Amino acid sequence: MLEQIKQWIEHRRGGKIGSHDPGNLPNPKTPGEQLLTDCRLIVLDLETTGLNPSKDEVIAIGAVAIRGGIIHLGDQFDLILRRPELDIRETVLIHGIGPEALTQGHEIEDALLYLLEWMNGDPILAYHSAFDQKFLEKTLKAQLGYTQPHTWMDVADLMPAFFPNTKTGGKGLDNWADYFGLEVSERHHAASDALATAELTLVALNKARSEGVKTLKGLYDKLHYHRRLQNMHRF
Amino acid sequence: MASAHQENDRPQNIRAIMTFLREHAPFSSMDDSHLAHFAENASIQFYADGDIVLSPDQDVVKRFYVVKQGRIRGERHNDKEDRTETTFEISQGECFPLAAMIGERPTRTLHRADGDTFCLSIGQTAFVTLFAESEPFRDFCLRGVSSLLDQVNRRIQSSAMASIGSSTSLDTPLERYALRNPIVCSPDLPVRKAVARMHENNVGSIIVTDENRIPTGIFTLRDLRTMIAEGTGPLDTPIQQVMTKNPCCLPSHADAFEAAMLMAEHHFAHLCVIDDDRKLIGVVSERDLFSLQRVDLVNLARTIGTATHLRTLVSLRTDVSRLVDAMLAHGADSGQVVKIITTLNDVTVRRVLELNIKKNDPGIPFSWLTFGSEGRQEQTLLTDQDNGILFQTPEGMTAEQVREKLLPFARKVNDELAECGFTLCKGNIMASNPKLCLSDKEWDDWFIRFIDASTPQNLVYSSIFLDMRAIYGPTEPLNDLLDKILTRIRKNALFQKMLAGNAFQRKPPLTMFRNFRYISEGNKHSLDLKRQGLAPFVEAVRVFALANGVETANTLERMDELAKKGVFDPKDANAWKEGYSLIQAIRMRAHQEMLAKGEELTNYIDPDDLNPLDRRILRESFRQAQRLQQKLEVTYQL
The missing domain is CATH 1.20.120 (Four Helix Bundle (Hemerythrin (Met), subunit A))
Known part of the structure; x- marks a missing residue:
């Protein structure tokens, strides 16, 4: 009975232990003519021991999937990694993940393999994605020797690209969440932040559709165009 | 243990959705496992202001939605005026579309986002699972608003219960009341022996039954008092000569409220409870009904009905309001309370009429009519007078002559009712108005004009004159009149x-x-x-x-x-x-x-x-x- 419950929990939490095939992981997809109404996007958020990718570590991964412009709560990822060796004194107050949780967390290798399988090579979106990208790439490389480049998009760019004249009072996730009246259930919880980011993404995708942006490539281009525009303004 | 484990191990976002759902009906009454099933199978969709969420042009509805944030409005096109009307609004925590989902059909109303809106939704499979497994959910889907009203009623009732510490409610069927084994006797028993039997059993009433145990009369201590005081006969008299014949009876499935209303109307203190063959099962007394509640409707009705001065009636009005207060506190529903108020108002009006007839009888029989909310028996404490008189013109008199006699009387009654708290009608819809003190023939003509030559102007009066009752005097003339009115309206499609x-x-x-x-x-x-x-x-x-x-x-x-x-x-x-x-x-x-x-x-x-x-x-x-x-x-x- 207990064993069944345990399995059920593992399944629910997306941690299929030991059933991965490291040699046969899905290949990352590049932004092409996939229709936004068809494709799957990963919206991800990490909690780390600090802000410095060269010395801090990932301790929790939260992600939700958007398919066809809809968030499916059955298709999500919410794991704390088992890293009892890490010093989390500085950040425990932010993410609320204590030493005990880290002891009981998921085996890192297992979790990362499952994450790669679950993401299925689909494009990854995150708020201030450069941060998450650096941490995730570093962790994947260190733990699995995995170096394949994934497509990343920054929701912090996506929002102003589609809502250029919106006065949000700032560029943070909180500013946009407040602007659209989103309720973030537990800020600085990876999965909760990922969901809020995903909800913002839905708003952007809705706007994209009304502006005639139909494909993943179109979205990607729009983002780069916005980036270039921003950079030009800087000079 | 296992469930506590599960709760903590549910992903954060699932827990958050469950927390959100728990704040709203019907989810607030659902089990956690069902809420989790909802959350795990839910999708989140975003609709910008003005986006269509569901449309009658779409196929059969396949998803069940809850507004997570924002608002949805229902739109229907008014073809006649060629404009779009909002038919309903659905705000945070509310569900849609119930009927279309249950009926497995397309929605009949266009659902459109009113402002930026996020919706949670589940597909048919999850919906069917919850529908089958969760009773509160099923109840809500099938009955919608009704199930919510039940919740409120239960809440009002439970707080009332808490305050009186009793589970007696006026909805309780009479058979559930502890019916004392009724004391009975045969019709030929001498009064002396009947009273001895009452004394032995320490009761105030005895029911007289025939050989089939069907009640034929009731004899109470009050009857004994009258008998002795007025010297109507020796104590050897067979009881059937002094009993009250045809006692008031109710079937056992009638509820306490009906019993109380019957008692209040006729000023009885006892009622026989009978089975389907009219055989006596028991007796319910006023005390049985109200001892726990201390709400003495019957006594108040009796006091009003026997008051000898106008000022007594006026002072009793505060008791009426106090009674309503107590009734509400005891969880009586609004339908019951308005009937109680109407009953007490009827008793007051009747008593005012009786006192005036005693003082100054106009000498002509009449029916006192009430219109509007009193006619509908839907009065609350805030009420004004809407009344009229219906009379049959005696031989040798004209309607005008009758009116000359009745109008001053009606004027006095209207004024005295005003003193009792029934505000004078601003529109002069009162019996003292010559236009509303009419013979049966005149009323009939009045309604013919009203129905056959209706204008928007006189339709305003429909809410008053089409809801009427006779509360004093013979009821037959009004019944005859109503028959004619109903027939006329049924035939007149234009008026309808x-x-x-x-x-x-x-x-x-x-x-x-x-x-x-x-x-x-x-x-x-x-x-x-x-x-x-x-x-x-x-x-x-x-x-x-x-x-x-x-x-x-x-x-x-x-x-x-x-x-x-x-x-x-x-x-x-x-x-x-x-x-x-x-x-x-x-x-x-x-x-x-x-x-x-x-x-x-x-x-x-x-x-x-x-x-x-x-x-x-x-x-x-x-x-x-x-x-x-x-x-x-x-x-x-x-």
Whole structure:
């Protein structure tokens, strides 16, 4: 009975232990003519021991999937990694993940393999994605020797690209969440932040559709165009 | 243990969705495992302002939605006026589309996002699972607003129970009351022996039954007192000569409320409870009904009915308000309370009439008619007079001569009723108005003109004159008159359509950008519960009742009759009755609060003062009124 419950929990939490095939992981997809109404996007958020990718570590991964412009709560990822060796004194107050949780967390290798399988090579979106990208790439490389480049998009760019004249009072996730009246259930919880980011993404995708942006490539281009525009303004 | 484990191990976002759902009905009454099932199978969708969420052009509805944030409005196109109307609004925590989902059909209303809106939704499979496994969910899906009203009623009742520490409610069937084994005797028993038997058993009444145990009379201590005081016979008299014949009987499935009303109306203290073969099962006394509640309706009715001076009647009016207070506190529903008030008002009016006849008999028999809310038996504490007189012109007199005798009398009665708290009618719809003190023939002519030559102007009076009752004097003349009126209306499709059009004018206060449409003049944030809330029900139901030959004037009873006749779907009728009753209950609670604060009674409330559940229920009730009006619209092609 207990064993069944345990399995059920593992399944629910997306941690299929030991059933991965490291040699046969899905290949990352590049932004092409996939229709936004068809494709799957990963919206991800990490909690780390600090802000410095060269010395801090990932301790929790939260992600939700958007398919066809809809968030499916059955298709999500919410794991704390088992890293009892890490010093989390500085950040425990932010993410609320204590030493005990880290002891009981998921085996890192297992979790990362499952994450790669679950993401299925689909494009990854995150708020201030450069941060998450650096941490995730570093962790994947260190733990699995995995170096394949994934497509990343920054929701912090996506929002102003589609809502250029919106006065949000700032560029943070909180500013946009407040602007659209989103309720973030537990800020600085990876999965909760990922969901809020995903909800913002839905708003952007809705706007994209009304502006005639139909494909993943179109979205990607729009983002780069916005980036270039921003950079030009800087000079 | 296992479940606690599961709760903590549920992903954060699932827990967050469950927390959100728990704040809203029906999810608030659902098990955690069912909420988790909802959350795990849910999708989140975003709709920008003006986006279409569901449309009648789409296929069968496959998803069940809950508004997570924002608002959805229902739109329907009015072909006649070629404009789009908002038919309903769905705000945070509310579900849609219930009927289409259950009926596995496309929605009939266009659902559009009103402002940026996020919705949670589950697919058919998860919906079916929850529907099968969760009773509160199933209940809500099938009965919608009704199941919510039940929740409120249960809450009101439970708080009332807590305050009186008793589970006695007026809905309790009589068979559940501890019926004392009734003391009975045969009709030929001498009074002396009957009284001895009462004494032995320490009871105040004895039931006289025939050989089949069918009650034929009742003899009480009061009868004994009268007998001795008036010396009507020796104590050897067979009891059948001094008993009260044909005692009041109710079947065992009748409830305590019916018993109390019967007692209050006839001033009895005892009722026989009988089975389907009319055999005696037991006796219920006034004390049985009210000992626990200390709400002495019967006694109050009797005191009013036997008062000998106007000033006594005036002073008793405060007792009426106190009684209503107690009734509400004891969890009596609004339908019961308005009937109680009407009964007590009837008794008061009758007593005023009796006292005046004693002093100054006009010498001509008449029926005292009441119109409007009193005619419908729907009076609250805030009430004004709407009355008239119906008489039969005696041989050798003209109607005008009769009026000369009756009008001064009626004037006096109207004034005295005003002293008792029945405000004089501003529109002069009173018996002392020569136009409303008419012979049967004149009333008939009056209604012929009213029905056959109706104008928008006189339709205004439909809510008054088409709901009438005789509360004093013979009832036959009014019944004859009503028969003719109903026949005439049933034959006159044009009049029905005009009535329907008139009823359709009063829109329940739902609107697009605010949750309520407040009345435009005067207090900005007030809602007129009578005109905006109750009137749409009353008026629409009246049209259907008159068109289908329903004779009763009471709105709830009319709906019952219409359901029986198949005019209303029973489920609809129930939802409408509940919606109507709830608005009435909120109105009466407001009246009691105003009385307590010493304020003047009004029908206005500020919706902001209501708690969220009441507010939502009030809005659901208005939505029911709107559905009723839609039926009117379809039936009469308005």
